[in-house]
Amino acid sequence: MNDINLINLAESDADREVARIMQICNACRYCEGFCAVFPAMERRRLFTTGDTAYLSNLCHNCGACYHACQYAPPHEFAVNAPVALALRRAESYEQFAWPRPMARVFQANAMVVSLITTVVLIVILGVMLALINPALFWGVHLGEGAFYRIMPHTIMAGIPMAISGFVIIAFIQGWRRYWRATGARWGGWNAFTDAVSATMSLRYLGGDNNGKGGGCPGETDRLSNRRRHYHHLTFYGFMLCFASTSTGTIYHYLLGREAPYGYFELPVVLGTVGGIILCLGTAGLWREKRRMDPVVKAFSTLGMDYVFIGLLFWVSATGLLLLAVRETGLMGLTLAIHLGVVYAFFLVLPYSKFVHGLYRFAALLQSAEETGPSR
Amino acid sequence: MGLDVLVIGAGNAGLCAAITAVEAGCSVLVIDAAQKDMRGGNTRHTRNLRAMHDAPTDVLTDAYSFEEYFDDLMRVTKGLTNRELARLTLEKSAELTAWLGERGVRFQPALSGTLNLGRTNAFFLGGGRALLNSLCHHAEDLGVAFRYEAEVTELKMDDGFCHGVVLTDGEVLSAKRVIITAGGFEANLEWLAEGWGDAARNFLVRGTPHNRGAVLKSLLDQGARKVGELDQCHAVAIDARAPLTDGGIASRIDGVPFGLVINRNAERFYDEGEDFWPKRYAIWGRLVAGQPDQVAYAILDAEGVSRFMPSVFTPISADTIEDLADKLGLDAAATRRTVDAFNAACPDGPIDQSILDGQSTSGLTPEKTNWAARIETPPFTGYPLRPGITFTYMGVEVNDRAEILMEDGRPSRNLYAAGEVMAGNVLGQGYLAGIGMTIGGVFGRIAGAEAALRLNRPNNSTVTTKARA
The missing domain is CATH 3.50.50.60 (FAD/NAD(P)-binding domain)
Incomplete structure (x- = not known):
């Protein structure tokens, strides 16, 4: 099959394989109704490294095109677009990572992220145990400012704020690298609105270009919307938790009221509801990933996926646990664990699967720009 | 039972x-x-x-x-x-x-x-x-x-x-x-x-x-x-590099109307621009089957190649017609003569692929009756063609x-x-x-x-x- 990709613009095996497959797909085009990847492919004749990064970040790895493919193995063309795109996508996270030396974190992502989480957890726990008077740490604290008797608010909020500054810079740099490498262009506010709508609805994980195709394959080639729904739970659960933190900040600084807040106050309601559905969503995503048809799984990238889903789960689960025990002597310990997990989460954010959201949104913007105002 | x-x-x-x-x-x-x-x-x-x-x-x-x-x-x-x-x-x-x-x-x-x-x-x-x-x-x-x-x-x-x-x-x-x-x-x-x-x-x-x-x-x-x-049988001209079976849709070549097609002896044998491709592609299997060794070659220039959907196999390209002929295993001088004769017979002016534009060669046998444009802009591109049988x-x-x-x-x-x-x-x-x-x-x-x-x-x-x- 050397004939298929003689025009070699590729910079890696993953890149070369996507370019080879896209050249086959572009001469077939039967899958053009499935998602945004194939219409974007049809607008090209050659596939540069930037193009393969763009296309791979549009792909949800659902497998619909694999099961529909007349050129899938055992055909000698051996087309497996979901796996090729997943490998290239993982590689693109590395390619765009900032600062450069941190790119290597993506090579052994599951191990490094687990290690960082463990280390942060131990450090936080150790420091708190060492510095805080045991009577205070194991004591029962009630009423406003209860948490801050264990750790001053400036430290508790200061650590993630400092990390956030770094994380935001890393995201901006990653975004810029993606934008430069792919040659993406700003398509105006209509394109922006379209990309937001595609993101919020997971339009292209719905089985066709309109998000109304009855779902995508999962365990087999039978269609299901389960993965889409679990991702919605995860995404919106995460957003509610974020809203909870934000309202908590407003309460603290604008209203002058210190946590913990009552069970029926906004920050707690948002956090509780968000935390529960985030737990359900991540548990569901984990299950869906486990059950996914092995033929469309890119095994070398699964560690990154699982570890990020797991981390998100523990962020919300320890938060809920803290809510449950906050009026008991276990509050100190639970708070330490929750903070450890949350700090680790923030720290690894730019080097975790979290970046898929960043680059997929960029790819969706690019796709909307290319599609033009017709949509 | x-x-x-x-x-x-x-x-x-x-x-x-x-x-x-x-x-x-x-x-x-x-x-x-x-x-x-x-x-x-x-x-x-x-x-x-x-x-x-x-x-x-x-x-x-x-x-x-x-x-x-x-x-x-x-x-x-x-x-x-x-x-x-x-x-x-x-x-x-x-x-x-x-x-x-x-x-x-x-x-x-x-x-x-x-x-x-x-x-x-x-x-x-x-x-x-x-x-x-x-x-x-x-x-x-x-x-x-x-x-x-x-x-x-x-x-x-x-x-x-x-x-x-x-x-x-x-x-x-x-x-x-x-x-x-x-x-x-x-x-x-x-x-x-x-x-x-x-x-x-x-x-x-x-x-x-x-x-x-x-x-x-x-x-x-x-x-x-x-x-x-x-x-x-229903047979079309497909890329000769396609697998023996199951090549499917991706092996088709849609470029015939935008170039010329020659056989193993570097001779043209049919009007490439007779009608729109969807109306003609199904006769080309039979046409190629009638040529020596059942093989033919579509020859296009850079302009022609941009006019049709890409095919699965990377085209064979060269900067001169002679080099292209070499790569395709054709006689370089004979190919050059055929292309020159074709170019000399082409009318001036741009072609319009959205209509039967009547831009016809004159004085060739056979003529190319639509979309006749000189093969002159390098790189030049060739596709080897074979009859691909679809059904009986x-x-x-x-x-x-x-x-x-x-x-x-x-x-x-x-x-x-x-x-x-x-x-x-x-x-x-x-x-x-x-x-x-x-x-x-x-x-x-x-x-x-x-x-x-x-x-x-x-x-x-x-x-x-x-x-x-």
Whole structure:
């Protein structure tokens, strides 16, 4: 099959394989109704490294095109677009990572992220145990400012704020690298609105270009919307938790009221509801990933996926646990664990699967720009 | 003999038959010669069906009347069709997309897609293999049994009654009714050579390697009435680098109208710009088959290459015509002479590929009568071409109940046919995009319903609806 990709613009095996497959797909085009990847492919004749990064970040790895493919193995063309795109996508996270030396974190992502989480957890726990008077740490604290008797608010909020500054810079740099490498262009506010709508609805994980195709394959080639729904739970659960933190900040600084807040106050309601559905969503995503048809799984990238889903789960689960025990002597310990997990989460954010959201949104913007105002 | 209905072939026609029969209450077994991943014969390489409709639907634009459809069919077949069966096919095509949709097949919305066929043809979302997957799931859910890698060598027949279906390992299957949807014989180059001569041995097979025609041969040997001729087939010019079988859609070359085509001796042999490519691509298989060694070369310049959909194989390119000829294994001087003569005969001015622009060469034999533009902008590009056979027309004759007719004109007592094995009844020659799938779907449903009816399992309301007046 050397004939298929003689025009070699590729910079890696993953890149070369996507370019080879896209050249086959572009001469077939039967899958053009499935998602945004194939219409974007049809607008090209050659596939540069930037193009393969763009296309791979549009792909949800659902497998619909694999099961529909007349050129899938055992055909000698051996087309497996979901796996090729997943490998290239993982590689693109590395390619765009900032600062450069941190790119290597993506090579052994599951191990490094687990290690960082463990280390942060131990450090936080150790420091708190060492510095805080045991009577205070194991004591029962009630009423406003209860948490801050264990750790001053400036430290508790200061650590993630400092990390956030770094994380935001890393995201901006990653975004810029993606934008430069792919040659993406700003398509105006209509394109922006379209990309937001595609993101919020997971339009292209719905089985066709309109998000109304009855779902995508999962365990087999039978269609299901389960993965889409679990991702919605995860995404919106995460957003509610974020809203909870934000309202908590407003309460603290604008209203002058210190946590913990009552069970029926906004920050707690948002956090509780968000935390529960985030737990359900991540548990569901984990299950869906486990059950996914092995033929469309890119095994070398699964560690990154699982570890990020797991981390998100523990962020919300320890938060809920803290809510449950906050009026008991276990509050100190639970708070330490929750903070450890949350700090680790923030720290690894730019080097975790979290970046898929960043680059997929960029790819969706690019796709909307290319599609033009017709949509 | 417990089994009610045995369907040979898990393609579109076979699955439509199986689903119709099982919905009527029959026990059904479907066998396919291929392994599961390659099941469904040539259906896996299809992407649409042609359907009549009087008003826009969710999957078809505008309207495509019976009369227009019928005229189209008459035009391409030059009247070589069984008018009664043609009418039946067209009438029943109207309900086909809805019927398939209710059984899980997804279509692309109307007004989308690569080809400009949204009015006449409904496109399967993801193509023919996606359709197969949906129909197989539906059939399995209703209790249809499937066996793969079950290749039939012959039918045991007695006076038009099939009492056994013999598999390659000697196993004999039997059923009260047998529905043949086993395709044509285009992958059997030896058989084709009986009609085509040795040229057939250089054909590439665009579809499944399993359509070797064993069932068809067995039927014809045992007194089924033949329709169509041995040397009739649908063949297009495809990239010579395509695999021997299963190259499918991706191996086609759409560049012929935008360059010139020469044979092994670097001679042109036919008007490349006679008409729009969709109307001409199907004659080029035959044209290339008539050349020495059944090979030809499309030669284009940088301008020409940009005018058509990319093909799967990277074009062979060079900065000079001589270098290109070398790479293609052609005589450089002869190729140069042909290109020079062509260029000298080209008119000035740009070509317009959206119309028959009349930009014709003058003084060549043969002329290129449209889109004649000089081959002058490097890099120059060549595609080696071979005849790629899509399907064969010879099959068994059937009646309006999809019953196979015997030589004395009586229908077989338990054999039905649908799909490519009988498509020649309707499509005697020529081609109309998507009509193969329509014939398969319509006659598959008829065969399934008739088999059930004869077994007194008629509780099927969807199929026996009266044909349109």
